[in-house]
Structures are given as C-alpha cells and as structure tokens.
Amino acid sequence: MPDARIELKEIEHALHHGEFCFYYQPKISFSTGQIVGGEALLRGIKSDGTVVPPGDFLPQAEQSGFITNITAVMLPELVEDIEKISIVKSDAQIAFNISALDLYSPYMVKMLRSFIGSKRINPGNIQIEVTETALVDNSERINIALLDLVALGIEIAMDDFGTGYSSLDLLSRLPISTLKLDQGVVRRMSEDVKNTHIVRSSLYMARELSIKTVAEGVESRGTYTYLMAAGCNEVQGFWISPPLPLDDYIALCAENPQWPGSSFGLLYNAWVNHISYRRKVLDAALTLSMTDQDEWISLPKMDLAHSPARCRLGQWYMGEISDSEENRRQFKQLEEPHRLMHAAGASLIKAIRTQSTARNITRATRIFLEYSDVVDAEVSRIVERDLERTFDELDMEKGKEIPSIANLVSEYDIE
C-alpha cells in the first residue's frame, strides 16, 4: 500500500489478503495502577513490514461504506485475539471501535451474539466504542442496535467525549455506560484552566449518572496523577504505553506491571457526592415548599437517593468502590451517622410533601443538617489520614519550611 490516501481498491486487496491486524493499547485502572484491558486499534501491515495507521485508510473506507466489510472480516480476528489475551488475563476488557454504519448493518450484533453464545468470549471481555458524531443522527435503528448489544451484556463507551455536538443529550437517551474523554481536551488541560474545568465537570457529571470514565491521550506523569486525583476511573496513553502488537500486549499483561494507583480520587468523589446530596435535599425542600402541590407532578425528577446503599458515599464504604479490607474497617464508623442522615433527609422531604407545619419542617431541616455535618467531619478525617499517609510515603524530608499562617495572613492582608 502506498503512503497516505490509499485507494479503495488497495484497501479491499489488503483486507482480502489478511494485511490488517489489531494493535492493543493497554488500559489501566487508576485505583489499582494495573492493566484492566485495552483498546484494539486497526493497523495495515505492508509486505515489507511497514505499519499503516488507520488515518490513511479509514476515511475512504467510511465514505464508501467499505468499513462494514472491514468490521465483518476483522471481528472474528478480534475474537481470536481476545481468546489469546484471556489466557493470561481472563477478565481483560478489550474495546473495539465501530462506525455508525456498523450499527446500521445487522451483521455485527448477530456475529457478536454467536461468539458469546458459543462461549468463545464473555460479554465482559468486549466493549464497543462509538463516537458522538456517529450517534448524532439518533435513529431508532442505532438505538435498537445499542440496546441489543447491552442485552448481550456488552458495555458501550462514548468515544472522543467533548468534541461532538449533542453529546449531553445523547448520554441521557442512549445506553452508554462509559465515557472516554477526548485526548485533545485532556491534553489542553495544561494550556488553559477552562479545559481543566471541562474535564472535571465531565468527570463529575459522569459520576452523577453512574457512568465510568476513561481518559485517553495521557502523555505525562503529571496528567496521569492529576486525573487519578480528580477521580477518573481508567486511563490510556503514551505515558503508559503506545498501542502494541498482540504478542507484545499479551507479554505485558502476563508481566502485570504496576503504575501509580490510588483510590483517593474515588474517596474525594464520594465526599463531593455527599455534599451534593445535602444541597439536593435542601433544593428539593425549597422547590417543593414554594410550588403548589398540583404542580409537583411537572417538577424535574430529583434524584435524592435516600437509601445509603444507593448513594455514592454508601456504595464506596460498603465496598463496591473502596477496595481494601483496611478501608472497609476504617469506614465502618461512618455507617451509623450516614444511615441517620439519609433517614433525616427522607423525613424532611416527607414533612414537606405531607404539608407539615413550618415548625416541624424547620426542625427536620436542622436535624438533617446536624447529621450531615457529622458525616462530613468523619469523611474529612478519613481524607486527612489518607493524605498524611501518602505524604509520609513520599520522601520530602529535605523540603523547605513554610511560613506560619499568621505571616501569610499579614502577607495577603487578610483580616
């Protein structure tokens, strides 16, 4: 195949002569710092061994519709690769990129159903990545195809999040369980604080929607650590590894290398969720009491998650999110005040819904805020202990002394 802008005829020839294969880029979990899976990325391999990137042939294949032939031929190859990867890492989740045209053709879902039905792969071993742009013409057929995949147990990830047009609306309408932050947005965090806000808000929003987040295009340790602290779930990028030929990827999985990992970010998120819950209860109390009862039906749905098991903080200390035995023990003491806080929140909302007296409602509000303060103070202590442990582990003995708070106050002229 010649350089860039390969002609369709050559692409067809390459496909039918087995000149395509997948490279695999490792995907790391921020909480453990270990490989959890990877992304399959198409490559053309010329007879002289030159590797052709997808940018040189995908646009033509997309435009002509030939992409569905590529998918149909390469999907069985992907499944074979996954079988090999599973030998060293049985729970590896391999993401596969598809185009909108693949969702219009019935073959992809049929093929996947048969691979899963014959137990060649588990649905958890494969994830489908779709770009926002591909989903924009939100037709019924695309929605049905995605629901079919979800019914098979396959997760759908929205790729390049932050570059499309109507992604927010799509998130609420389609069965998306993972959001992949676009690499441009991730990289531009070091240029403009607005990008940092966009990334942080996207992570926050995904969390509120119970959607997993993956950052891609991470090229430096600083970006890696920052996203870990911001509570992103998984990460890919050249700082960890470029896409690798299958054998190299399998060898890496077998080695089980360790990158920095911490569940800090998740703890902070659970904390922010707790504070946001307090806000939501108070907002709901105000909204309900200022709206006529016959209009309540038209109010926005308010996700108050009064049950501790449904709230992020509860899920985290109950072990779904927190990972170590030690953590779980430490957070046992949160359980009682947390349960009482949710009961108080439910009681406050009920007092308003049943149109209790102003005195009762004020009292219920005070009790709710008191319990919520106890939970807040307890989480703040856990965060402090966690940070102390981390700073102790880092060798910072020879650092400079910092000025006293009193000095800083006069320096900044704080009253």
Ligand code: C2E
């Ligand atoms: P993508 O899905 O957004 O994939 C990520 C691209 O970013 C890959 O380029 C990857 O090699 C590159 N990348 C990963 N980490 C870094 C990093 O830290 N820095 C930089 N600068 N780049 C990084 P690649 O392999 O050239 O793929 C380009 C695009 O081609 C993909 O973008 C995807 O949209 C498409 N593609 C790849 N394989 C397939 C496939 O099998 N089917 C379909 N339909 N599209 C595919």
Ligand code: CA
């Ligand atoms: Ca992708």
Ligand code: CA
């Ligand atoms: Ca991407």
